[in-house]
Amino acid sequence: MSSKPVLLALHYQNDVLHPDGKIRVGLTDDSKRTALIQAAGRLLAGARERDWPIVFVRIAFRPDYANMPAHMPIFQKTRELGAVPEGQWGSDFYPELAPRESPNELVVTHTAISSFYGTPLSQLLNMLQAHELVVSGVATHSVVESTVRDAADRGYLVRVAADACAAADPAAHQAALNSMALIADVSDVQTILSRQELS
Numbered sequence: 001m002s003s004k005p006v007l008l009a010l011h012y013q014n015d016v017l018h019p020d021g022k023i024r025v026g027l028t029d030d031s032k033r034t035a036l037i038q039a040a041g042r043l044l045a046g047a048r049e050r051d052w053p054i055v056f057v058r059i060a061f062r063p064d065y066a067n068m069p070a071h072m073p074i075f076q077k078t079r080e081l082g083a084v085p086e087g088q089w090g091s092d093f094y095p096e097l098a099p100r101e102s103p104n105e106l107v108v109t110h111t112a113i114s115s116f117y118g119t120p121l122s123q124l125l126n127m128l129q130a131h132e133l134v135v136s137g138v139a140t141h142s143v144v145e146s147t148v149r150d151a152a153d154r155g156y157l158v159r160v161a162a163d164a165c166a167a168a169d170p171a172a173h174q175a176a177l178n179s180m181a182l183i184a185d186v187s188d189v190q191t192i193l194s195r196q197e198l199s
Helices: 031-049 075-079 121-127 141-153 172-179 188-198
Strands: 006-010 054-059 106-108 131-140 158-168 186-187
Touching: 006 031, 006 141, 031 054, 031 131, 031 158, 031 188, 054 121, 054 141, 106 121, 131 141, 141 158, 141 172, 158 172, 158 188
Parallel strands: 006 054, 006 131, 054 106, 131 158, 158 186
Antiparallel strands: none
């Protein structure tokens, strides 16, 4: 069993984070966007310094959206916006928060809400002998919360880096954090990295 956490970095993509992106969930305010990117950058840097495995999770659909779940309003809106099409700029990782060429950094692509559904994430975590997961990403009340719930049900110790997460509605962001606190440790980047230094 690995003594190191595995970081799950969710949806740090151009259509989500870039000012020209088509979704920008909760990040139309430049100050909030900057704060999120800085927090996520600190988390990634800290994980790399500590040699943690990092799994970057991206969402991307076929350009015709034929592989998109048909009945979810959130995905219907994604299709209307023409967001995160596979093979195009919008679905690429935001450059400042992109994976590096390293055997310690892996990429998973999904087409659902949870990062586990229909992906090899569970197998990757098994290969990494993961016990503890640190989760961050956008949006807090969708991919982050769904992934955290799946992870907790699978027996992982889960920590959520709240300041490296965001949602369109601040109330939805906070409600998701409050909900996840029942099944995970919700704190911030500095606390998570400091705790690992002491362990």
